[in-house]
């Protein structure tokens with residue numbers, strides 16, 4: 034590990050400003066200073082990346098290739114500086130140059146290369162792979178337009194494009210010598226020659242995949258992981274002249290089609306948008322990636338026979354599952370292998386993580402679409418399916434119904450989850466509960482056939498980003514008690530449990546929280562023009578907007594609290610600031626209406642003098658990684674209130690906990706393990722469990738109106754929402770969807786069923802908040818037990834139980 038001095042870094046920044054922008058510091062813009070800092074750090078990183086790649090190549094160990102349609106990496110400047118132990122030198126240098134480091138960090142646009150949990154998880158895992166010394170490569174798409182920017186206009190969400198490349202391109206190095214060609218569309222001619230079948234793919238549209246590499250630093254190590262982002266480019270553009278004679282328009286169209294592939298990230302999360310461009314994106318990612326890995330492997334070993342021994346391709350959800358037939362294609366059509374040999378290699382090198390049980394997000398693609406865009410892949414899928422169905426016959430003889438439900442191709446659809454399970458050596462869920470649900474319900478038959486494939490790896494988060502960088506004061510406080518070993522060995526946080534009786538520490542903890550609340554309050558003042566009460570509970574629900582995540586449950590309860598305060602002006606209440614931060618998918622009307630409802634309630638409550646100092650509702654626009662870094666450290670109550678059995682894991686829950694927030698939540702996803710870790714007395718659990726929720730939904734007899742009729746507070750809140758608020762907006766549609774259908778047809782996410790128990794849990798929260806020493810103790814217990822939710826632990830489990838690669842990290 035190199036060490037850096039303030040003066041050395043300063044000199045380098047000045048040099049970069051001169052050479053790249055022809056500016057002296059005095060004339061440089063803030064953005065140029067940011068760019069100069071980034072270039073300084075990038076130099077340090079690229080040296081290490083080359084070194085890491087060479088060294089690990091020489092060692093010849095197994096490489097991990099992590100394929101994901103999303104990598105929500107967040108800002109790079111500070112995190113790389115932190116990991117390289119350069120942060121102090123950099124901040125000092127910037128101060129000398131007359132800049133506040135925070136302002137320079139804030140120049141960097143968040144690269145929105147993802148929607149939410151899935152993409153952020155991939156980014157956290159890159160950090161851990163680099164840190165614990167795994168030869169990790171991430172693969173994704175270099176979307177020109179990442180996730181949209183959210184603006185609220187007249188109470189509704191509008192979507193604006195984001196231009197992350199202006200400040201993000203500096204972190205990426207193009208590797209023109211590794212450009213690959215992906216073939217879309219066309220037709221396949223099969224030719225029998227000398228008793229052997231050869232195939233010829235003709236009339237396809239060639240699309241170039243141009244790689245851009247982002248070095249991802251590890252903490253306190255020279256190891257750097259590489260995230261390779263593919264950009265689509267048409268080769269035809271280079272040769273437009275030749276086309277101008279003939280089919281000019283056709284050529285232009287082909288160029289546009291090719292380059293549209295990496296234009297935009299689909300903004301749906303946990304929902305299937307069946308557009309054909311999305312399918313092309315998925316194939317583009319896997320084809321470029323599989324060719325890349327094979328070419329590198331072959332260059333090193335001269336053969337692909339030992340491919341599975343040296344590579345594992347991890348597919349993050351089913352989105353990259355076409356890598357299975359694509360690898361088959363390369364091994365057979367390009368390498369001349371037979372089916373069985375190729376299948377053995379493929380199915381021994383692919384591993385699959387499932388992130389969802391919601392039926393509407395289990396991926397299926399119409400066979401005609403697959404046939405049209407990737408005809409050779411469709412042929413291979415048909416053959417995989419054929420052989421698999423033969424095998425199924427042995428397990429379930431005569432059971433046509435079951436066999437067709439397990440088939441990879443049926444009813445004119447390709448079912449990606451079935452493909453992923455058949456073509457992988459490992460299938461895992463992302464929390465203990467979720468993995469059990471996969472085995473017992475969603476993939477019960479597949480589990481019966483392949484019991485040994487199934488496992489669990491509970492998610493984790495990057496401790497350095499979410500604790501050290503986002504919450505530096507808490508980090509110092511912890512380090513002052515237990516040393517800083519926990520930064521590399523998160524389980525050491527447990528030592529904090531010995532300090533439960535340390536009244537001074539508990540007070541200091543509260544003081545840190547208070548300062549973090551002040552920071553967020555200042556942001557709220559600046560952006561929402563609202564003054565919040567620093568003595569109130571900062572009660573936060575920050576995550577994508579979704580029916581199953583039940584933001585509605587929260588906002589109905591807010592209306593209920595509003596009524597209570599209105600009706601009992603002299604009763605002393607525990608003041609609350611309820612904070613929402615959430616993007617809705619642009620096509621999800623109900624989600625967008627829910628945001629509008631939050632804003633209507635906020636409009637009325639925040640203007641009502643009777644609420645002064647008691648209740649405020651804040652909606653924070655444009656939730657993204659950098660905003661999360663500000664929110665998490667300031668939160669006191671973490672809302673994790675999904676209908677049990679639906680949230681695969683959740684990772685926000687872990688970020689809040691690590692910063693000392695207490696959870697109010699259902700027994701869902703990783704909440705179950707958080708509850709186990711802290712003890713049920715240190716968390717506010719409410720509502721149905723997963724089994725009860727499942728059987729109530731399956732019974733078809735759930736009837737939300739029964740709860741409305743028997744719970745006056747709920748009735749009043751819903752009536753009010755239906756009638757509307759003083760901004761003139763009424764919400765008959767939302768309330769109607771909750772209670773106006775017949776039994777089995779109302780309130781899909783059983784908000785009314787859990788309403789009473791949620792309210793009681795909120796009362797327990799209030800009671801506890803009145804006793805700060807108890808609250809602070811609970812907060813300490815949460816921090817102390819958050820170590821097992823560090824991504825280092827998750828990645829080490831992947832390494833040991835799935836990837837079978839060495840790591841020295843012990844957990």
Ligand code: 26Q
Pocket residue numbers: 148149150151152154299301302303304305306307311352388389394396463492680681682683684702
């Ligand atoms: C698929 C096809 C077409 C268009 C979009 C999609 C698509 C995109 C994103 C489907 C799903 C997603 C994202 C899913 C996701 O974020 N799942 C979350 O993953 C987290 C990490 O494991 C878990 O913690 C969350 O519980 C889970 O909801």
